[in-house]
Amino acid sequence: xxxxxxxxxxxxxxxxxxxxxxxxxxxxxxxxxxxxxxxxxxxxxxxxxxxxxxxxxxxxxxxxxxxxxxxxxxxxxxxxxxxxxxxxxxxxxxxxxxxxxxxxxxxxxxxxxxxxxxxxxxxxxxxxxxxxxxxxxxxxxxxxxxxxxxxxxxxxxxxxxxxxxxxxxxxxxxxxxxxxxxxxxxxxxxxxxxxxxxxxxxxxxxxxxxxxxxxxxxxxxxxxxxxxxxxxxxxxxxxxxxxxxxxxxxxxxxxxxxxxxxxxxxxxxxxxxxxxxxxxxxxxxxxxxxxxxxxxxxxxxxxx
Amino acid sequence: xxxxxxxxxxxxxxxxxxxxxxxxxxxxxxxxxxxxxxxxxxxxxxxxxxxxxxxxxxxxxxxxxxxxxxxxxxxxxxxxxxxxxxxxxxxxxxxxxxxxxxxxxxxxxxxxxxxxxxxxxxxxxxxxxxxxxxxxxxxxxxxxxxxxxxxxxxxxxxxxxxxxxxxxxxxxxxxxxxxxxxxxxxxxxxxxxxxxxxxxxxxxxxxxxxxxxxxxxxxxxxxxxxxxxxxxxxxxxxxxxxxxxxxxxxxxxxxxxxxxxxxxxxxxxxxxxxxxxxxxxxxxxxxxxxxxxxxxxxxxxxxxxxxxxxxxxxxxxxxxxxxxx
Numbered sequence: 001x002x003x004x005x006x007x008x009x010x011x012x013x014x015x016x017x018x019x020x021x022x023x024x025x026x027x028x029x030x031x032x033x034x035x036x037x038x039x040x041x042x043x044x045x046x047x048x049x050x051x052x053x054x055x056x057x058x059x060x061x062x063x064x065x066x067x068x069x070x071x072x073x074x075x076x077x078x079x080x081x082x083x084x085x086x087x088x089x090x091x092x093x094x095x096x097x098x099x100x101x102x103x104x105x106x107x108x109x110x111x112x113x114x115x116x117x118x119x120x121x122x123x124x125x126x127x128x129x130x131x132x133x134x135x136x137x138x139x140x141x142x143x144x145x146x147x148x149x150x151x152x153x154x155x156x157x158x159x160x161x162x163x164x165x166x167x168x169x170x171x172x173x174x175x176x177x178x179x180x181x182x183x184x185x186x187x188x189x190x191x192x193x194x195x196x197x198x199x200x201x202x203x204x205x206x207x208x209x210x211x212x213x214x215x216x217x218x219x220x221x222x223x224x225x226x227x228x229x230x231x232x233x234x235x236x237x238x239x240x241x242x243x244x245x246x247x248x249x250x251x252x253x254x255x256x257x258x259x260x261x262x263x264x265x266x267x268x269x270x271x272x273x274x275x276x277x278x279x280x281x282x283x284x285x286x287x288x289x290x291x292x293x294x295x296x297x298x299x300x301x302x303x304x
Numbered sequence: 305x306x307x308x309x310x311x312x313x314x315x316x317x318x319x320x321x322x323x324x325x326x327x328x329x330x331x332x333x334x335x336x337x338x339x340x341x342x343x344x345x346x347x348x349x350x351x352x353x354x355x356x357x358x359x360x361x362x363x364x365x366x367x368x369x370x371x372x373x374x375x376x377x378x379x380x381x382x383x384x385x386x387x388x389x390x391x392x393x394x395x396x397x398x399x400x401x402x403x404x405x406x407x408x409x410x411x412x413x414x415x416x417x418x419x420x421x422x423x424x425x426x427x428x429x430x431x432x433x434x435x436x437x438x439x440x441x442x443x444x445x446x447x448x449x450x451x452x453x454x455x456x457x458x459x460x461x462x463x464x465x466x467x468x469x470x471x472x473x474x475x476x477x478x479x480x481x482x483x484x485x486x487x488x489x490x491x492x493x494x495x496x497x498x499x500x501x502x503x504x505x506x507x508x509x510x511x512x513x514x515x516x517x518x519x520x521x522x523x524x525x526x527x528x529x530x531x532x533x534x535x536x537x538x539x540x541x542x543x544x545x546x547x548x549x550x551x552x553x554x555x556x557x558x559x560x561x562x563x564x565x566x567x568x569x570x571x572x573x574x575x576x577x578x579x580x581x582x583x584x585x586x587x588x589x590x591x592x593x594x595x596x597x598x599x600x601x602x603x604x605x606x607x608x609x610x611x612x613x614x615x616x617x618x619x620x621x622x623x624x625x626x627x628x629x
Contacts, residue, residue: 022522033411033427039491040434043445044307072589105345111341114346123346125618126353131543133356133612134552135439136581140603141356144363152593166356169349193572201339228363232555234588255440262444262559270448277441284436292429299594 026072044281048132051278052269060085062157062214064240064252079268081276083242084257091236092226092255094161094246095168102165103172111180112202130170138166139231146235157246160236160253165226175217180211212298220293233254241247255278308394352530364595367601374594378565382598386605388565392482392577393606396557397550399486399494399571404550405543407490408497414506415498417527428502434496443559446488447480451560455479458572458594469569476574483571493546500545505531531628537620544617548610554581562586580606588613 068078114120133192142163146154183206191201207214207232237250238260254276261273372380379385411431415424458479461471508531516526532539557563563586564580578586584599 018522018525022524025524025527026418028518029410029414032407033419034385034412036407036411036431036434036494040430040437043437043441043448046445046449047441052319066370102345105342105351108340109342109346113342119343119346123349126349128618129348129611129614130353132548132552132610132617134548134554134581134610136554136584137356137360137603137607137610140600141359144359144600145355148359152596166352169352173349194580197335199334202338223366223436227436227440229438229440229443230558230585233555233585255438256445259559262447273444277438277444280438281441282436285433288433288436 007062016150039127047274047277047281050271050274051276054275055278056157059272059275063242066240077240077274079281081252081257081272083239083252084254084276086242087236087239087245087251087253088226088255090244090246091157091164091232091251092222094158095164095225096218096222098161099165099168099172099221103169103218103221104176104214106169106173106207107176107180108202110177112206114199119302127170130166131174133166135163135167135228136234138163138231139234141166142231144237153238155174155250157236157243157251158247160232160251161229161246162237167228167231168221168225171221172218175220176210176214179213179217180206182213183209185271212294215294216291216298219287223287223291226287227255227280227284229259232256233259254283309600332503346593354627356607357604360600360607362372364597364600364604367597367599370594370598371609374592374598377425382601383450384418385565385598386580386602388567389578389580389583390609391567391585391601392563392565393551393579393581393609395569395577396482396486396489396579397547399483400489401543401547403487403490404493404546404595406495408494408538408546409501411494411498412501412505413527413531416502417523417531428499431495431498434491435499439492439553440487441553442492443556446484446556450488451479451481451484453479453486458483470571472570472573474574475572478574480561481574482561482563482576485557485576486571488556488560489550492553492556493550496549497542497546500542501535501539504535504542507538538583541617541621544613545618548613548617551579551613552581552606552610554585558582558585580609 059080061082062078063080063083063283064077064079065076066073066077106127110120110124116124139160142159145162146156148157187205187209188201191205192198196204232253233256236253236256237254239250243249245250258273258276258280261269261276263269314623360452368382370382375381375385381389415428419427444596455475455478458471458481459475462475465471512530512534513526516530517523521529557579560579561576563576563582565578565583566575568575568577580602584603587595587599590596590599
């Protein structure tokens with residue numbers, strides 16, 4: 001090669017330099033990809049290896065209330081996260097119950113009624129802006145809303161549901177809107193031609209056709225909010241016992257459980273935090289994968 | 305459910321009620337009700353956003369002018385307090401962006417132009433998985449794993465780059481510093497910036513790319529002279545949306561570092577500047593009602609701040625779209 005180098009013309013060396021730069025950039029980009037995998041793999045590995053040993057029957061069936069242990073005669077915390085599982089389930093269901101109707105009807109408005117009117121454009125813009133609301137601000141909103149009505153110190157599960165739905169609605173609207181726009185206009189017009197009123201066309205033709213995509217969007221939205229901590233910490237607080245009433249007092253949720261157990265700064269606390277983190281990641285991943293699966297099953301057919 | 309049965313639903317006599325003639329009023333009423341509900345839902349969003357602002361303002365208003373002692377030892381009035389917090393918020397976000405932006409663009413390019421086509425989709429999915437990890441898990445990992453592991457690195461930074469104000473010790477013994485918090489934030493921003501810039505890169509007209517290649521450009525030159533100019537506004541918007549995420553993130557910051565509202569450029573000491581969000585999460589339990597109102601007021605400032613950033617991002621993205629038309 002070195003003899004060849006001597007005969008290189010200026011153009012040749014320029015070409016070589018360009019090729020080198022190209023290869024260098026390609027290398028850098030591959031390296032960046034590899035480097036991004038590092039935290040993901042590292043995090044998953046740490047969570048699984050530290051969380052798995054702590055997950056057992058006791059963890060899943062006990063709360064953290066201190067009870068008298070019959071054998072030792074000492075007060076002992078239950079050492080489980082049953083209450084957090086209930087809380088996460090209920091608060092999230094509450095958020096779904098609020099945000100799915102609002103989100104769905106909003107996207108119906110945007111796709112079927114709004115057109116390019118000023119109202120529709122404003123709503124689209126605000127939905128975009130809403131995507132960027134910091135989660136803790138949503139929590140503060142829930143807190144401010146309810147303390148204004150029920151007085152200072154109010155904490156209820158439903159406050160968390162409202163805060164979460166604030167974060168969920170934009171995701172639901174965007175995905176449902178996108179899916180309904182994919183529904184071919186021919187289907188709508190075929191329905192109109194048969195004398196079917198618009199609203200029945202929407203209910204019986206547009207929504208069923210887009211259903212797969214809408215369900216996927218809702219599930220992705222759930223997986224986005226189910227791990228939210230800050231709004232629940234502020235609006236719902238923490239509890240040690242199972243509370244199955246969304247409208248009565250504090251509730252424990254899985255993310256807040258991880259946070260509080262981490263806050264105890266004891267080995268047992270850390271173990272429980274890791275176990276909770278593993279459960280939470282598992283829930284989120286299952287939701288995510290199910291959503292993708294649903295969209296895989298439905299998407300190609302609605303696209304045609 | 306496949307499309308075929310749904311198509312059949314649109315056919316007469318299937319499920320659409322009597323196909324016979326109906327009075328136009330019954331059509332009209334159903335439609336009016338339905339479109340009314342749809343419009344009301346849309347307006348709910350409008351009202352909700354306004355309500356967020358109004359309620360935070362109502363409940364947080366006394367926080368703008370509370371007793372000086374509420375603002376703690378470091379500040380004497382609201383603007384001093386929130387100014388220090390804004391400094392911390394911005395500092396953490398800047399660290400996050402400095403780390404995240406190069407990686408994100410590289411990753412986006414990787415999935416849009418560099419990766420073998422069969423790999424690109426699974427890789428994009430893996431990056432989306434990063435976005436799905438809850439922030440509290442990131443916080444736990446950052447505080448318990450990354451901070452501990454990176455502590456020697458931070459000591460090294462202090463020893464060799466200590467002349468810079470950023471790494472001027474004393475080094476935190478636990479490693480739980482704003483530098484680590486910023487890196488955790490960066491990892492959380494990467495999926496967002498990557499996802500948006502990937503879409504933007506992909507929208508580069510195929511003809512531009514092929515024209516560049518036909519002129520003898522290498523792949524990098526094609527990216528530099530065809531893809532980047534076309535995507536500039538989208539890239540800016542992606543970064544700003546990532547910034548919005550970094551500004552508002554709470555748990556990762558609150559769990560990684562213990563912080564106080566101070567102004568310092570020192571990234572590796574044990575006294576860290578607090579961010580607005582982490583400060584709320586750390587103090588929301590305070591019994592003192594005055595502190596609650598101050599926190600609500602800082603929340604309002606954060607809301608407006610992120611609103612402005614997102615607004616600017618959407619505006620830039622929209623301008624780019626308009627310019628392309």
